[in-house]
Amino acid sequence: MKRTKITDLLQGASALVGQEVCVKGWVRTRRGNKHVQFIALNDGSTIKNIQIVADMQRFSDDQLKPVTTGAALCVEGLLVESQGKGQSVEIQATDIRVYGTADPEQYPLQKKGHSLEFLREIAHLRPRTNTFSAVLRIRSALAFAIHRYFQERGFYYLNTPLITASDCEGAGAMFQVTTMDLRNIKKTPDGAVDYSADFFGKPTALTVSGQLEGELGATALGAIYTFGPTFRAENSNTPRHLAEFWMIEPEVAFIDIDENMDLAEDFLKYCIRYALENCADDISFLAEHFDKELPARLESVLSQDFKRLTYTEAIEILEQSGRKFEFPVKWGIDLQSEHERYLVEQHFRRPVILTGYPKEIKAFYMKQNPDGKTVRAMDVLFPSIGEIIGGSEREENYDKLMARIEELNIPMKDMWWYLDTRRFGTVPHSGFGLGFERLVLFVTGMTNIRDVIPFPRTPKSAEF
Ligand code: 4AD
Ligand code: MG
Numbered sequence: 349m350k351r352t353k354i355t356d357l358l359q360g361a362s363a364l365v366g367q368e369v370c371v372k373g374w375v376r377t378r379r380g381n382k383h384v385q386f387i388a389l390n391d392g393s394t395i396k397n398i399q400i401v402a403d404m405q406r407f408s409d410d411q412l413k414p415v416t417t418g419a420a421l422c423v424e425g426l427l428v429e430s431q432g433k434g435q436s437v438e439i440q441a442t443d444i445r446v447y448g449t450a451d452p453e454q455y456p457l458q459k460k461g462h463s464l465e466f467l468r469e470i471a472h473l474r475p476r477t478n479t480f481s482a483v484l485r486i487r488s489a490l491a492f493a494i495h496r497y498f499q500e501r502g503f504y505y506l507n508t509p510l511i512t513a514s515d516c517e518g519a520g521a522m523f524q525v526t527t528m529d530l531r532n533i534k535k536t537p538d539g540a541v542d543y544s545a546d547f548f549g550k551p552t553a554l555t556v557s558g559q560l561e562g563e564l565g566a567t568a569l570g571a572i573y574t575f576g577p578t579f580r581a582e583n584s585n586t587p588r589h590l591a592e593f594w595m596i597e598p599e600v601a602f603i604d605i606d607e608n609m610d611l612a613e614d615f616l617k618y619c620i621r622y623a624l625e626n627c628a629d630d631i632s633f634l635a636e637h638f639d640k641e642l643p644a645r646l647e648s649v650l651s652q653d654f655k656r657l658t659y660t661e662a663i664e665i666l667e668q669s670g671r672k673f674e675f676p677v678k679w680g681i682d683l684q685s686e687h688e689r690y691l692v693e694q695h696f697r698r699p700v701i702l703t704g705y706p707k708e709i710k711a712f713y714m715k716q717n718p719d720g721k722t723v724r725a726m727d728v729l730f731p732s733i734g735e736i737i738g739g740s741e742r743e744e745n746y747d748k749l750m751a752r753i754e755e756l757n758i759p760m761k762d763m764w765w766y767l768d769t770r771r772f773g774t775v776p777h778s779g780f781g782l783g784f785e786r787l788v789l790f791v792t793g794m795t796n797i798r799d800v801i802p803f804p805r806t807p808k809s810a811e812f
Pocket of ligand 1: 516517556557558559580588589590591593595597598735736737738739740779780781782783784785786
């Protein structure tokens, strides 16, 4: 018999009641007595289980013995309206086959209610819990929403390289890529590493951002977006940093910083609305179990305009707040999460977009303001997250960009291809990067970024 997914069964239940159906999935629980046994089966297609009713006149104890939490089953039976509470329909089983057992003595998810910390240690199995299946379905829906948003607005999906020879953000937090034997490194006569012997013939690393190549795409196709993995070897063990994360980077020709902010705000709202409309069951589950405020917080972002102000104005607000911050506030500092969250959660009580940052704390490619001190950067700050998006208008003037590159001692020979965008048909253009996991954090209400990516990579941790 053809299998029906549990989500389709529950949605089409009224038409299917009274019919024979076949479902396949994993046992969540089994309970009951010697007359009747109830099996809650889940197949990953929805947070909801289907209840299987096994009449013990039809089945033997031996037959049901391997039906324990985690076992995989194929069940055939009659779909009927449920007499019990908690579900509208259930299956009166006529046949139960076990694909694979899960020894209760050994199966790590035999008991419910494990801590998120414990589940991180068994990341290979945690997708089988309600919490992680909900997070992973929301993550997948958001990825689809992102592609849809850009595709419907004429942006082209550009795949930028993961192995690169340039450091886009200039922070130096890159993972080297080499095929050299680390125990026997070739040296030049003056004692330096001889990269000519390496695979690419020069030093290479995993990319920290696809932006520079994204700009090549935008200045040809008009508007592009990237969506891919990004790698940062910064040693920050926080609930908001991963060594391997996914970033979405739109880049658009002929738009300035204000239009860039409009795009960022519209895009974020679209993604959040999409999740509210398409992941309602999963969001309610997470709200019920972790964060009652979640739905209200998501709605409030949709209903309010993001507050836009300059870095300089933000510093004044922080200085006048009367708050004692762990990192003292003064013009020129890089804002810490505590500062960002004060602005968003206490002062404005809505998302904030900060612009006009000191040029010293931002990357070389940002458009310089006439004041000579600040650049047209923009950071979007979210409640409970802090920075969710970082972006800017780009410096399109060749001479100004060169001057900045020289000031910062960026090796020119690595940048010739990027500078060609400014030498040939240069245009005003802007873009930004959204940290995908930070968006998933916000939408799911989870509090640790390790819990919104299937297999987190963090300092000293790359299991699975
Ligand atoms: O602010 P960032 O460093 O900006 C860029 O990389 C630009 N090239 C983007 C652009 O203009 N095209 O990073 C962008 C976003 C951050 O706002 C944050 O959401 C996320 O990427 N992010 C991280 N997410 C998880 N773990 C990390 N270690 C992250 N570092 C940045
Ligand atoms: Mg940033």
